[in-house]
Amino acid sequence: MGPGDSAQLLKFDEQGLIPAVVQDWLDGTVLMVGYMNQEALNQTVATKTVHFWSRSRQKLWEKGETSGNKLHVKSLFVDCDLDTILVKAQPVGPTCHTGARACFFTSMDESGAVGVGKAGEAAGGILEAVLR
Amino acid sequence: MGPGDSAQLLKFDEQGLIPAVVQDWLDGTVLMVGYMNQEALNQTVATKTVHFWSRSRQKLWEKGETSGNKLHVKSLFVDCDLDTILVKAQPVGPTCHTGARACFFTSMDESGAVGVGKAGEAAGGILEAVLR
Numbered sequence: 001m002g003p004g005d006s007a008q009l010l011k012f013d014e015q016g017l018i019p020a021v022v023q024d025w026l027d028g029t030v031l032m033v034g035y036m037n038q039e040a041l042n043q044t045v046a047t048k049t050v051h052f053w054s055r056s057r058q059k060l061w062e063k064g065e066t067s068g069n070k071l072h073v074k075s076l077f078v079d080c081d082l083d084t085i086l087v088k089a090q091p092v093g094p095t096c097h098t099g100a101r102a103c104f105f106t107s108m109d110e111s112g113a114v115g116v117g118k119a120g121e122a123a124g125g126i127l128e129a130v131l132r
Numbered sequence: 133m134g135p136g137d138s139a140q141l142l143k144f145d146e147q148g149l150i151p152a153v154v155q156d157w158l159d160g161t162v163l164m165v166g167y168m169n170q171e172a173l174n175q176t177v178a179t180k181t182v183h184f185w186s187r188s189r190q191k192l193w194e195k196g197e198t199s200g201n202k203l204h205v206k207s208l209f210v211d212c213d214l215d216t217i218l219v220k221a222q223p224v225g226p227t228c229h230t231g232a233r234a235c236f237f238t239s240m241d242e243s244g245a246v247g248v249g250k251a252g253e254a255a256g257g258i259l260e261a262v263l264r
Contacts, residue, residue, distance in 0.1 A: 009246045021153050021162055028160025030153055033216045045244040078246055079235040080228050084165045086236040096212050103211040104218040112177040114141045114210055 011083040012037065017053060018085055022063075022095070024102075025074040025088035031095040032103045034063070036085065048073045050087055069093040143215040144169065149185060150217055154195075154227070156234075157206040157220035163227040164235040166195070168217065180205045182219055201225040 012018050017035040024031055034052035036044065040060055043051040050063045050071035064070030071089040078085055096103040108114050144150050149167040156163055166184035168176065172192055175183040182195045182203035196202030203221040210217055228235040240246055 019151055019165065021165060023160075023162055028155075028162075030155055030160075030162065030218055033151065033153060033211065041244060045240075076240040076244075077236040078238050078240060079165065080230055080232070080237070081235075082238075082246065084235075085240075086162055098212055100212070103213075103216075104209040105212070106210050106214075108177075108208040108210060108217075112173060112208075114214065 009082060010041075010078060010085075011081070013083075015055075017055075018083060020050070020052070020085040020087055022050060022071055022087045022089050025090055029102050030104055031071070031089070031091055031101070032063075041085075044073060044087070045076070050089060063095075064092060067093070067097070069095060071095065141214060142173075142210060142217075143213070145215075147187075149187070150215060152182070152184070152217040152219055154182060154203055154219045154221050157222055161234050162236055163203070163221070163223055163233070164195075173217075176205060176219070177208070182221060195227075196224060199225070199229070201227060203227065 010018055016037045018041075019033055020036050021033050022031045023029065034050075035055060036051070037053040040051040040053045043060065043062070047062070050073060052061055052063060053059075054061050062070070070092045071087070072092065073087060073089055075088040076085060077088075094101050096105070106114060142150055148169045150173075151165055152168050153165050154163045155161065166182075167187060168183070169185040172183040172185045175192065175194070179194070182205060184193055184195060185191075186193050194202070202224045203219070204224065205219060205221055207220040208217065209220075226233050228237070238246060
């Protein structure tokens with residue numbers, strides 16, 4: 001069974017995409033969320049580096065193809081209703097295009113406001129609570 | 133600034149939704165992914181338990197409102213392009229409707245096939261690699 005067959009079980013959305021959460025396989029940090037189409041999933045499985053479909057550029061891209069900051073696949077999971085992928089990966093360098101280790105570095109405060117000077121790294125493990 | 137104002141900064145999609153990854157605040161396990169609209173986000177911030185918009189039932193729901201398996205918010209983050217939310221939460225009981233602790237218990241094998249007897253718990257921390 002090839003990737004093209006098996007992945008028919010997954011529920012892609014009306015644009016043919018499925019969200020993929022990428023998590024550091026060692027410490028559990030959520031590094032980024034991107035979207036895969038069938039081809040991106042096939043390439044991710046075949047090459048063992050994470051590929052996405054860029055919604056803004058409307059093209060397939062390998063994460064890190066320009067920056068070198070690739071994500072090496074350690075394991076792949078799907079959720080109970082088959083509409084979200086979880087990738088456990090070993091990152092090469094920072095994952096975020098800003099140079100941050102992960103993309104989730106902006107915290108929201110108790111009002112739901114974004115980026116009000118309480119930004120913190122959403123690393124794995126125990127964190128101070130921003131909401132108490 | 134109330135949640136209604138501040139959240140205008142977030143990029144909701146054409147259906148008015150934004151994906152939210154929920155992660156165990158203590159060990160980093162990715163528990164589930166759901167979708168919030170403005171009202172679900174407001175309720176999540178106001179009550180400090182996770183609320184979603186159900187796409188299948190087309191209604192607001194508090195995670196655990198029936199089962200009791202709620203998700204207590206510890207902190208909220210948004211990603212670098214403001215189109216994904218990360219919730220660090222303290223789960224009450226199992227998060228998945230199947231009774232599993234988390235929804236990502238089905239692994240994909242090297243071909244990309246789903247559920248071929250290699251299912252494993254996608255817990256936080258170090259895991260054996262399913263793909264090598």
